[in-house]
Amino acid sequence: MNYEKKIVVSEDGSCTLRIEALKESYHSLHGALTESNFVYIETGLKYWHLNNSNKPCSVLEIGYGTGLVTYLSYLASHAYNIGIEYTAIEAYPLTKEETQLLKYDLLFKGTANQPKHSDFTACPWEKETQVSPNFKLFKQIVFFQNFHSKSKFDLIFYDAFGAHAQPDLWDTQWMQKSFDLLNSGGIWVSYCAKGAVRRSLKEVGFTVERLPGPPGKRHMMRAIKP
Numbered sequence: 001m002n003y004e005k006k007i008v009v010s011e012d013g014s015c016t017l018r019i020e021a022l023k024e025s026y027h028s029l030h031g032a033l034t035e036s037n038f039v040y041i042e043t044g045l046k047y048w049h050l051n052n053s054n055k056p057c058s059v060l061e062i063g064y065g066t067g068l069v070t071y072l073s074y075l076a077s078h079a080y081n082i083g084i085e086y087t088a089i090e091a092y093p094l095t096k097e098e099t100q101l102l103k104y105d106l107l108f109k110g111t112a113n114q115p116k117h118s119d120f121t122a123c124p125w126e127k128e129t130q131v132s133p134n135f136k137l138f139k140q141i142v143f144f145q146n147f148h149s150k151s152k153f154d155l156i157f158y159d160a161f162g163a164h165a166q167p168d169l170w171d172t173q174w175m176q177k178s179f180d181l182l183n184s185g186g187i188w189v190s191y192c193a194k195g196a197v198r199r200s201l202k203e204v205g206f207t208v209e210r211l212p213g214p215p216g217k218r219h220m221m222r223a224i225k226p
Contacts, residue, residue: 008025077135
């Protein structure tokens with residue numbers, strides 16, 4: 001997918017990439033950092049932690065993209081003292097140069113010995129990396145349709161491009177695959193709030209919540225596997 005990408009400064013001052021040919025951005029133009037934190041950390045990881053205190057968490061992110069959500073999850077692993085095993089899949093990885101243009105290292109003020117966002121970009125694909133005592137990262141170059149895992153997950157961050165850009169990834173069969181990849185009590189969370197996707201999630205067995213969305217978006221969804 002060698003589409004031309006351009007840097008856009010979102011409304012909260014953080015940057016994202018936009019592909020004009022697809023009319024799609026990697027993050028919300030209303031706030032790249034704000035949306036990522038609201039949808040995946042506050043409504044996903046933090047919610048899971050509140051209901052599963054003192055338990056480690058296994059996460060699958062569908063759409064590694066810029067690595068912003070992954071890095072926020074790493075920060076949360078330390079803020080909440082959660083052990084996280086994090087698998088992130090991506091069909092079309094960004095280049096190091098594209099990621100550097102986002103200047104995400106400037107968004108976060110860490111200690112001198114704390115990994116930076118750019119360190120996550122540098123982590124090799126197809127190899128587990130113990131980023132910190134609390135956080136293990138495994139990045140894979142693979143389509144979700146072809147992804148397989150021997151173990152199940154507690155959380156799925158469904159962060160694929162929208163249905164207008166990647167309609168095949170929002171079909172019922174991939175909601176079924178998400179369901180099958182989760183442990184009982186596992187959580188699927190996404191910025192998406194489309195009725196057709198909500199019905200598909202319910203059809204495959206999820207209990208679905210339509211929740212208030214981040215700035216610029218009325219709703220988002222969280223689904224729980226019984």
